[in-house]
Amino acid sequence: MKFAYKFQNLLGTVYNQGNILFTPDDNTVLSPVGNRISAFDLKRNKSQTLPVECHKSFTCTALSPNGVILIAVAEDGEALVISLISKTVLHKHRFNRKVYDIQFSPDGSRFAVTFQNDVQLFTAPGQRSVDFNPFHLERVFFGSHDETTCIDWTSDSKCFAVGAKDMNTRVYPVKRCPNLGVYSLGGHSDIVLHCFFAKDSLNLYSLSRSGQLCIWACDTSLADLWVAEENEPEEPEEVPEVDPLSEFPAAKEPRLPVEEKKSNKIAYTKSARHYYRDLTKDHSTLTSACFHKTTKILVAGFSNGSFFLHEMPDFTLIHSLSLGEQSITAAVFNRRGDWLALGTTGLGQLVVWEWQSQCFVLKQQGHYDQLMTLTYSPDGQYLATGGSDGKVKLWNTSSGFCFVTFNEHTASVTALQFTHSGKAVISSSLDGTVRAFDTTRYRNFRTFTSPRPAQFSCLAIDPSGDVVCAGSQDSFELFVWSVQTGRLLEILSGHEAPISGVAFGNAGENQLLVSSSWDQTVRVWDIFKSKSQQESVRVHSEALAVAFRPDGNEIAVCDLNCRIQFFDPVSTQQIGIIEAKADLGRFRREDDLVSGKTASKGRAFTTLCYSADGMAILVGGKSKYICVYHTKEHVLLRRFAVSKNWSFTGMTEFLSKRTNTEMGQRGLMDLDEDDSDRQKLSLPGVRSGDMASRHFKPEVTVYSVQFSPTGQSWAACSTEGLMIYSTHTEDLFDPFDLDPSITPASTRALISGPSRDPGRALIMALRLNENKLVAEVMESIPVHDIALISENLPDKYVTLLLNFSALQLENSRHFEFYLNWIKTTLFAHGQKLKSRSTTIMPVLHSLQKALIRKKEDILRITQRNVSNLEYAQSVFKLTLEAGNSASDGKDSDSVDGEMEEDEED
Incomplete structure (x- = not known):
């Protein structure tokens, strides 16, 4: 097996924070997911995560009007210029400050950025042929007394409005204008979060955090704003006369003061003021808003999960809906204005809603809490994930969408596994139940419980799919049930500590069950012959996970000392060991007072999985690395970094001089004089603190790893989400049994040459293992x-x-x-x-x-063609009936006319 794995997709998380964007063709939604960006294709029903990664999570994004350039800004002010054609980073720029909003002008020539109390205006990438700097600063606009929060452009791209935390909205011209300098609009009692221009007008709508909407009417039209400057004649520059006989030019006579030309300055008046609190009827705050200038529809989302659609400027309520109890943090219309995309940070939810027909175009929600486990279906087509929120979700690996969610569990899901037929998925949970879900009818058809309450931490299903076994972490017992009847068959006892892993395997003719525990033992059970027959293996440390090799001839166990031990299941003899401590990497939190080497003590790999052919083993745990080892040579083949997101804790390995201050490391010491307000530091190695604090950074951890049954991909549940890595065989030259006489030229000569031999040409193409050449040979036969x-x-x-x-x-x-x-x-x-x-x-x-x-693709195309044919047939029938009725009417009129003529005669 080759290990040319590359990052392919990120599932389990569809939206984190920041704004959502529609592409100009309205077919794709761009959603920031941590330090990555996911693209959801609404036309092809497919999702893809761009192969672009930043050092911090993205907070705001902007897309050029032609849909080619995407600018994404992270929490620390690092901006990436991304090409959506090549899906690569073209340029990086550091603002070194938090950026609240960034917007392209409608003509695509410039973009504006909120920067502290100012607004910076840049030339758009690709607009200057003089240099290659994508961030060419044109001008800086001042005037705000606090941080600027939002930007909106006029339709002609000559003016823009900026809202700020000083509760004012300011209108700036891009170039110097005699009628407009800087116009400041007040009237709000809270932070201005959004401001919008009307279409082809200077009329303005501003919304504050308290839910107050102010409508500003301008006495000057957008077309008349620049008339004064265009009609103003340019005065020729006077050149002083020079006397040829004098050494010095003649002195210029002083000009008499002339009355300055009076220019008609624009003026804004507050035409209306509205309050959303009359609709929400609570103290919820405004969190997001969007205005579609063509349809004049304004949408506003609030912290209680509700949003309202109003027609402006009359503020007529069109529709209201609630998506839950979490705040709506992003809202955007598509170009046509018929689709509305909404994002919720608390639920990790992304919704595309067609407000006219009141139906959902897209409704995706990941696990709003941490992902804990995953499993592949036997054919590799689907993925099942379980989270600490108690939900079990099924994902389509080809489309990247979740198509069903089971909510029956009331506590964290600890383990998942598909049956051998793939028609059911079984899950264990800390709520004391093991449930079986039908993947065809999408229902919970079986629930397994223990005689006394127990928290199940692991799960295994025998290859036949008739027996399911779960291990308990509080009663230290193994429970065996029948899937057909749901009856409890056996209770296996013997462990003296919580059970961490359990697996079934075929060792020769015997079907064995192996379990690992924190009591530093691994037990092998032959439950199908005698429940009392067991073998105990001492691993000299707490066993954290166990797995059977696919052929059943080997058992792998990872322990707390970060060792991977291999045993023979029949003789229970150790046949190999891997010391993986050096591959774990160093781990250091921001508030740790010790080095990364010291803080990494006590950490180990907690999950492992064999590859489909049993030649490699994949391990992950409390580290930002996932390692692949060779099972026979016991060497490290490759190490994958889970994330580069510095918004998580545990990414640093060494002390950095950049974070040193006079009081020590930045973030460790509180500079307030009051000792009661100082931050309480934890002792080294102790995880404590207020989990309900306002600023809490999750740790980088890998909870579960799984190889695909096809061997072409593998997935990992981590703090980032569900990460999928796959091989790209078309980019890898991997010959098989090659010799110098086998070349592409000699292979093609056997296809069309005089000595034509297609069978030999096929063998040579397979030995070269180049996909294009193999396809050329096969299709010529x-x-x-x-x-x-x-x-x-x-x-x-x-x-x-x-x-x-x-x-x-x-x-x-x-x-x-x-x-x-x-x-x-x-x-x-x-x-x-x-x-x-x-x-x-x-x-x-x-x-x-x-x-x-x-x-599935052919069935979808067939159903679409059948529906189109039925529609065409019905239209044809209606047209034919209308034509027949019209002809009948004409015939009756002609008959009546003939009868009248006969009467006259």
Whole structure:
């Protein structure tokens, strides 16, 4: 197995903080997720996380009008210029201060940034051909007495309005204007959070945090604002006359004072004032707002989870809705104004709502608390996650969307596992129940409980799917149930401490159950022959997790000393050990008084998983690193960094001189003179403090890792969310059994040359293992030759051919052609593949996943075509009936006319 894994997607979290953006085509929603940005394609029903990462979480973003350049600003003022075409970072700029808002002008030539008490105006990237600096500062606008909070541009991009914490709204011209200098508007009793211009007008709407709306009417139109400057004649510069006979020029005569030209200064009047507290009927505050200038619809979101749509300027209520009890922190209209995107930080929810039909276009919500566990379905098509909020969610790995949520658990979910058929997922929880959920009908069809209350910390299902076992962390017992009947079969006792892990495995002809515990033992149970038959293995430290190798010939255990030990399940003899302490990395909080090396003591890997072929093991725990080890060589293959987000604690490893002050490390000492207000520091190694404090940084931790059954990807539950890494085989040159005579040129010569040999050309292409070359060779082979070539294909190339065909099922348009290859290959080599089922299972899972995905796509297209045909048929019938009725009316009129003529005659 190759380990060219790259970050692919981030699930489990759809929105954290900051503003939400629509792309100009209204097909994609851009949502900031921590220090990353996720793009939700509403047309293709797919989500993707951009491969861009910042050192802090993003707080505000801005998109250019052409939808090419995205500027994202983090908490510490670091701004990234991102190209949405190449999905790369083009430039970085540091404001070194918190930025509340950043907005592009409607023409895309400039963008304005709120910077402390000022507003900085920059030239947009790509607008200057003189230099390559994307952040060319044009001008700085002053006037505010406190921090500026919001920006909005006029339709012609010549003026902009700025709201500030000094409760005033100011209007600035981009260039010098005789009618407008700086106009300040008051009238608010709280911080101004949003201000909006009307379309093609200087009329202004300003909203404060207290829910007060002020409507400002301007006596000057936007078109007349610049007339005075355009019509003002330019006075020619007077050149002094020079006397050729004099050494000095003639003195310029003093000019008499001339009356200054009076310019009509603009004036604002407060035309109306409205209060949202009359609608909310509580003390909730305004948290977000957006105004669509074309439809004149204003939306305002509040801290109690409700939002209101009003038609301006009459302030007519159109609709009101509540998304819960958490505050709505982001609201934005699309370009047409028919869709409204809302984001909620507390729930981690993202909603796209069509307000005219009052239906949801997109409604996604992650775990609003920490993710604790995950598991892959047998075909790798779906992912199940469980969180400390008690929810179990099912995710589609191809689209990245959650399609069902189970809320039956009342406490944290500790373990998840799919049955062997994939038709059910079983979860254990600290609420004392083990529940089985049907993935077809989406219901909880079985609940397993213990005779006395117990908190279940781990879970395992036997390969047949008939028996489920869960370990308890308070009664130190193992409970075994029957999935069919729901009856409790056995209670296994013997451990003397909380049980941390349990797993089923086939060791030869015997089916064994292995469990790990904090009592420094690992026990092997043969529950299907005799419940009293068990073997105890001493690991000399607290065992934190256990796993069976897919072939059942090895057990892996990670302990508190950060060691990974390998045992034979039959003889219970230790066959290997990995000292992983050096790979754990150093961990140091911001308030620690010790070094990272000292603070890392007592930390270890707490979760592990074997790869699909059993050649590698994936481990993670209380560290920002995830490590991959070789199971036979016992060496580190690769180490992945979970996050680069410095908004989490535990990212630093060493003391930094940048944070040193006269009182010590910054953040450790409170500079107030009153000792009662000083921050209470915890002792080294002790996790304490007020969890309800206003500023609490989570620690970087990996709670669960899992390899995909296809072997092409793996996922990890961390503080960031559900992170998925996958291989990109098209970018990796990985030849198989290669020699100097095998080249792309010699391979192509066997396809079209005089010595044509497609079978040999296929073998050479598979040995080169280049996807484009293999596709070229396979598609050049006629359909009637597929059966003959498949039968004569050597056994060691069958796996490569099936794996490539599974990849082509997803990407190629020749669907039936590759289905013929798969069918003939499986029929020709089916008996031989059964003998090595453990190595061929990842390939078969890849085939199954590709077929299911293609089936869903074809079914969706078929349903759409059927509905379109039915619609066209109904329209045709209505048109035909209308035509027949019209012709009948004409015929009756002609008959009546003939009868009248006969009467006259």
